Amino acid sequence: MGKNKSKKSKNQNKMIKIVAALAAVVFLIYLLNLPGLFMKKEKGNEELNAALKNKTAFSFVKEGELSFVNNKDEQIVKIDVEIADDDIQRATGLMYREYMAENQGMLFIFPHESPQSFWMKNTILPLDIIFVDAGGNIVKIHKYTTPYSETSYQSGKPAKYVVEVNAGFADKYGIREGDRIVWRRL
Structure with a gap:
């Protein structure tokens, strides 16, 4: 029984x-x-x-820190990140944001490593979109994406993370495919 x-x-x-x-x-x-x-x-x-219209409705909230690291294990640059780790946050991303400081970005975390695709619909700011595999290796960078575009930016390879930063960030700091990210949640 x-x-x-x-x-x-x-x-x-x-x-x-x-x-x-x-x-x-x-x-x-x-x-x-x-x-x-x-x-x-x-x-x-x-x-x-x-x-x-209320900028505070879509203002940056620091939830973590992320460093870009080269193949010699040297830190290239460190930024503060807002973390998008659920379906709603990932779907919204940086849409409707009118401003983001140079030392800020958004880290998207997916439950599984798989091919990813992003677009810029309802995104005001031009961005660099950086796709990262589960090991923290940068597999693809799309630079200077077009605001409001419905173009599909593909990872090309499986990715677990995506980092969005202001357009020109990757060029300014020399961030390349093959570099890595290291991050921590606050």
Whole structure:
């Protein structure tokens, strides 16, 4: 009888996890579509427009530090990073940001290393997009990306991390494919 209760309890736990996962997916879909729902209406989008105009709504929040390191293990440059490590943060990224200091960037962390693709839709700032594998090695750099572009910037190789910095950053500091990143969360 104890085994039946244990099996029943495990099945209930599995069911609860499945229902919670489905609810999370539905909620995520809702959140991802929410800005589009507001943008389609001329009236009733005052809150979203206010948030877009309010620079603090999309201001930088330091969540970590990241160093670019060359093949001699020498630090090239260190920046402060905001971390995007969930679906909503990764989908939003640096969209709607009007300013980012030279020593700042965004670090995207994906759950698995795989080919990645980014675009610049709703991104005001021109960026350098740096794709990094699970070992911290830079595998691809797209420099001077075009704001608002729907061009797909591909990693070319599997990547677990993506670093976005202001356009021209990679050239200014001589960051190249084959260099590495080292980072820490605060």
